[in-house]
Amino acid sequence: MAGDLGDLRSRIDRIDRTLVALLAERMDACREVADIKAATDAPIIAPDRVRQVLRDRRQAGIDAGLDPDFVEQVFRSVLAESHRIEVAKGRADEPPQKIAGALAGALETAAVRIDHVVVLVDDIKPAAGFLASLGFATRDGGDGVAAAEAGGATIVLVDPRAGTEAAAALRRHGSGVRYVAVEVLNAAFIGAALGDARRVADVTVDDHGHEQVLSVADPGTGLSIAFISRVGHRVPIDSAAIRALLGAASR
Secondary structure: OHHHHHHHHHHHHHHHHHHHHHHHHHHHHHHHHHHHHHHHOOOOOOHHHHHHHHHHHHHHHHHOOOOHHHHHHHHHHHHHHHHHHHHHOOOOOOOOOOOOOOOOOHHHHHEEEEEEEEEEOOOHHHHHHHHHHHOOEEEEOOOOEEEEEEOOEEEEEEOHHHOHHHHHHHHHHOOEEEEEEEEEOOHHHHHHHHOOOOEOOOOEEOOOOEEEEEEOOOOOOOOEEEEEEEOOOOOOOOHHHHHHHHHHHOO
């Protein structure tokens, strides 16, 4: 069995090298696109093209049996790098030299991205209205928890209707960011690395497979960091999971 695992890891390594080579090829094509745009005074960003790419890649993911949200997340990163290359191509300064480096420590090894930010507010309605005016799509479940989403960015609004924990946190710390949720490869791994002194509770797993652990709060601001991994289907975080972490934070 160990030999089979080694063979599979070697296969994954080969696939990953192919992916890197394909990314390099794509970015080379983007540099050529940048040259054409510069020569024709074409706009750097073409919104219709971006939307088309994301729709097509999501469908390609569905056809390939992949979660389309995952595929979209990957291609949003690719598009952001493509845009950066197109814009940076005309800079006079040389790009900084970078090395592969070593990943030291549990969090540096396992952290992926900011998954969502939880903000305490006195009243969801005006806060959601403000985010909607910026272009976020808002969903208010009517239970004191609302989500505002744009692409891969998610802000969760919580007001006192969410329960006694939310109300207590508002009284103690006032409105503002309560915790930042960082997606990690494995929340249990991070929880073990934090140890009892730096986490407020054991790892929790909700009905949708969101595995979460919460750090102790900064004594000055009340800010905590949540670490989340998905061990179920890829679905948005729900109000029950938010309440669970708020309850853990209040202990």
